[in-house]
Amino acid sequence: MHFTVNAQSHELTLDVRTSVLDLLRDHLQLPGTKKGCNQGACGACTVLVDGERINSCLALAVQYQDREITTIEGLGTEEAMHPLQRAFIDHDGFQCGYCTPGQICSAVGMMAEVKRGVPSVLTDDLEAETINLTHDELRERMSGNLCRCGAHNGIIEAIRTTVAAEGGR
Amino acid sequence: MSFAENTASTRWTPGGQPDRLINKPGAIGRSLPRIDGPQKVTGRARFAAEVPREGLTYAAIVTSTIARGRIVSLDISSAEAAPGVMFVMTHKNAPKMEPPALFMTSPRAAGASSLPVMQDDSIHWNGEPIVLVLAETQEQADYAAFLVKVSYAAEPARTHFDDAKTKARRPETVLGQPPVIEIGDAEAALASAPHRVDRAYRTPRHSHNAIEPHALTCWWEGDDLVLHDASQVMHMTQWTLAGVFGIDEARIEIHSPYVGGGFGGKTMWHHHYLGVAASKLSGRPVRVTLSRENVYRMVGGRTNTEQRVALGAKADGTLAAMIHTGVTSMTPYNDLPEQFTFPIRHLYRTDTLFLEQKVADIDMVANTFMRAPGESVGSFALESALDELAEALGLDPIELRRRIEPESDPTSDRRFSMRNLVKCYADGAERFGWAKRSPIPGARREGDWLIGMGVATATYPYFRLPGAVARIKLAKDGRATVASAMHEMGMGTATVQTQAAADRLGLPFENVEFQCGSTTLSYFTMAGGSSQTATISAAIHEAALALTAELVKLAGNDSPLAGLSPEEVELRDGGLGCMGDAKRFESYASILSRAQRDDVTVEGESPEASEMMNYSMHSYGAQFCEVRVNAVTGEPRVTRFLGAFDCGRILNPRTAASQFRGGIIMGLGLALMEETLFDERTGRIMNPSLAEYHVPTHMDVPEIDVIWTDIPDPHSPLGLHGIGEIGITGVGAAVANAVYNATGKRIRDLPITLDKVLAAPIA
Numbered sequence: 001m002h003f004t005v006n007a008q009s010h011e012l013t014l015d016v017r018t019s020v021l022d023l024l025r026d027h028l029q030l031p032g033t034k035k036g037c038n039q040g041a042c043g044a045c046t047v048l049v050d051g052e053r054i055n056s057c058l059a060l061a062v063q064y065q066d067r068e069i070t071t072i073e074g075l076g077t078e079e080a081m082h083p084l085q086r087a088f089i090d091h092d093g094f095q096c097g098y099c100t101p102g103q104i105c106s107a108v109g110m111m112a113e114v115k116r117g118v119p120s121v122l123t124d125d126l127e128a129e130t131i132n133l134t135h136d137e138l139r140e141r142m143s144g145n146l147c148r149c150g151a152h153n154g155i156i157e158a159i160r161t162t163v164a165a166e167g168g169r
Numbered sequence: 170m171s172f173a174e175n176t177a178s179t180r181w182t183p184g185g186q187p188d189r190l191i192n193k194p195g196a197i198g199r200s201l202p203r204i205d206g207p208q209k210v211t212g213r214a215r216f217a218a219e220v221p222r223e224g225l226t227y228a229a230i231v232t233s234t235i236a237r238g239r240i241v242s243l244d245i246s247s248a249e250a251a252p253g254v255m256f257v258m259t260h261k262n263a264p265k266m267e268p269p270a271l272f273m274t275s276p277r278a279a280g281a282s283s284l285p286v287m288q289d290d291s292i293h294w295n296g297e298p299i300v301l302v303l304a305e306t307q308e309q310a311d312y313a314a315f316l317v318k319v320s321y322a323a324e325p326a327r328t329h330f331d332d333a334k335t336k337a338r339r340p341e342t343v344l345g346q347p348p349v350i351e352i353g354d355a356e357a358a359l360a361s362a363p364h365r366v367d368r369a370y371r372t373p374r375h376s377h378n379a380i381e382p383h384a385l386t387c388w389w390e391g392d393d394l395v396l397h398d399a400s401q402v403m404h405m406t407q408w409t410l411a412g413v414f415g416i417d418e419a420r421i422e423i424h425s426p427y428v429g430g431g432f433g434g435k436t437m438w439h440h441h442y443l444g445v446a447a448s449k450l451s452g453r454p455v456r457v458t459l460s461r462e463n464v465y466r467m468v469g470g471r472t473n474t475e476q477r478v479a480l481g482a483k484a485d486g487t488l489a490a491m492i493h494t495g496v497t498s499m500t501p502y503n504d505l506p507e508q509f510t511f512p513i514r515h516l517y518r519t520d521t522l523f524l525e526q527k528v529a530d531i532d533m534v535a536n537t538f539m540r541a542p543g544e545s546v547g548s549f550a551l552e553s554a555l556d557e558l559a560e561a562l563g564l565d566p567i568e569l570r571r572r573i574e575p576e577s578d579p580t581s582d583r584r585f586s587m588r589n590l591v592k593c594y595a596d597g598a599e600r601f602g603w604a605k606r607s608p609i610p611g612a613r614r615e616g617d618w619l620i621g622m623g624v625a626t627a628t629y630p631y632f633r634l635p636g637a638v639a640r641i642k643l644a645k646d647g648r649a650t651v652a653s654a655m656h657e658m659g660m661g662t663a664t665v666q667t668q669a670a671a672d673r674l675g676l677p678f679e680n681v682e683f684q685c686g687s688t689t690l691s692y693f694t695m696a697g698g699s700s701q702t703a704t705i706s707a708a709i710h711e712a713a714l715a716l717t718a719e720l721v722k723l724a725g726n727d728s729p730l731a732g733l734s735p736e737e738v739e740l741r742d743g744g745l746g747c748m749g750d751a752k753r754f755e756s757y758a759s760i761l762s763r764a765q766r767d768d769v770t771v772e773g774e775s776p777e778a779s780e781m782m783n784y785s786m787h788s789y790g791a792q793f794c795e796v797r798v799n800a801v802t803g804e805p806r807v808t809r810f811l812g813a814f815d816c817g818r819i820l821n822p823r824t825a826a827s828q829f830r831g832g833i834i835m836g837l838g839l840a841l842m843e844e845t846l847f848d849e850r851t852g853r854i855m856n857p858s859l860a861e862y863h864v865p866t867h868m869d870v871p872e873i874d875v876i877w878t879d880i881p882d883p884h885s886p887l888g889l890h891g892i893g894e895i896g897i898t899g900v901g902a903a904v905a906n907a908v909y910n911a912t913g914k915r916i917r918d919l920p921i922t923l924d925k926v927l928a929a930p931i932a
Contacts, residue, residue, distance in 0.1 A: 017308045031219035032212020036380040037461040041859035072212035089206035092827050095659030097209030098381040098429030143866040149659050150831030152870040
């Protein structure tokens, strides 16, 4: 099978039962993507596929050949961080760090959804040109990513400031 | 009480000088970002299930589906024949393992239960591991595990709480404390008190639900075992494993540099013994990652409680009687009765007191410590009852607590080392806008939403554990490495201890490296009881004294410090200086160069915790909650929350705020949604998934305000108290009291879900 992960191409033989999550963690040595529940309930395994966020534990790798998969390792490095990674540190948006890669990938995907005008259950005006990313909208859109240490306030603040710095609302 | 005064007197006991750093500005007190932040946000932090190893194999575990009985037949032939399977382990071929040494039977015992592990065909709880499959990939192991066929001969199991309760027994102790305390005749005083509250409260089982499932990667190198673990008890695991396998503990090396959340659950469970055994038998490296379902079935959590709180008050609002009794579920194989009577032992002044804890034997996975075991659920009952009493007295709940503030510890009569609970209430009330609360329930409504406010006391003991060792290596370039096998589970340990060590050594923060997370470093106790920070701070303090003595020796007679004793010098500004004389000073670099030394290494050990024997040492807080309850659906939503804490000196405001918030958020889960559902017919956990066990999501969490007194405790290292657990305490009652204020409905059975709110009568 052929995969593109973080702009690198990989050719490998794989059990067809393998999820994108296990492909990343066990076969491509990219364990930055985390396994929290393996059943789509916690969001720790969130990665971006062609810019959209998915739960990689619920995705069979065989179906994701030749798509652009981006993981936390592809968003930034310790030397050159993505602005959101920096903001998570600044706002203490994590403690143990285990849900963090999923939160960050999810937030990147979420910010792109907002730019594209994708509404949430809380969006009151479906015809407005731009979505007003209120505190409630942010929390609603990030609720698929669980955090048990209780870093919620810092996570939301990190995303809010990053959106603001990018000129969003 | 039975504690001798001044046993093993140390610098923290009466007559000793407070730590000279307690008020000194420096790296301590600065809001520094986490030093492990860059690794964590970029996905470079390696957790236990992510350690690479050539030839790695993957395990899957099959668990029992009955609560008690025997395995009659176990057909593993299909599993053994499945592709990629190396090995299937059952009680028939598992190696001989001694039963684990149970927690608290020895300082380093970490067994969650004393039950033997996979040694015969007997079953002790629904969810007990009975088969381990080892395969080349996780998919192959999971598939083969699915092929195992088991039949059982079930025996009657103790799974009904109401039945077991009738045979409830008093445990010998409740974590070393008496299970019963009686001061005066509380029942008589209650009966004659003009104002009375006498209520039953129930709290369910809870699961820790750290987002990282329990996991390990292990292998043998000859007779040596290397274990990469997710652990908050590394050195205890080392000792306990050695006992189970009958090997020298020096042959076991455990690494756990990152832990994806612990909360009391990342201790020792069956997967440790089974993973190590499977690696021994197969000769291959083994990775065990528990499925989320197996985390619920194989790792115990907080047990359920049924509590009675009865309060009798005199006309002036002081207490004539306090009674707190109840029963919790426990197994016959462990000894953690969920110490729900601990808060009442230390909080309030009363003429008479009766408290008693009993346990009901249940066949279930051994329950264990979960964030503020006892205090979290005990404070729900006690602080709810106080709210009920305040209303009966027509008093503001904060005023009631002012009137029952004690002068000394109500059960031990010891002096408080520090207690600023009344200040927490005053500061919190002002900041939260408590004055806007109407004392009349149901008075405030906006549209369909009823709005109320509630308050409750938070409390957690101060603990420091003796025996932990810190090693300091000071190099001649003025850089220091401080090492100890501490646990960084996200509390900020590595960051905060770098700050503390920098100040202790008189070095800039940047010049100190703190190492933790491996048994190859010096011995450490555990990350439990919010003790870790106090414990290591005491050890570093001792090590710094040893360093001072060593440097004085090395400085010799050619130093400006010549003739001074270690007691007359201090570590400051990157060197050794004479106390009270700014000019007499020599840098570390200069001392070490002249002595022709590249570095100097010393160790220090956390001494006997005599401060705990001489003072009543606790942290306190006041939890303020605003809740909106939908008048139509009963849905409760917490809209504002503030915690005001009295936890000694705060070492790093940024990481401390996160710890407090984290506790409060777990408390919101306890108050509103969390429950491990136990099927009393079968003893089986019914919601073993994060889809069905609800933890707070982003939408459930409002912005949480936290403040603290920052008043140092003169009897603790650095003036600090541990802060990991207090945040969850009092939250359940603060929410329940707010729901009452909003609706006039008193929910005494957690969690407060909308169905209970709808069904409850208006008081």
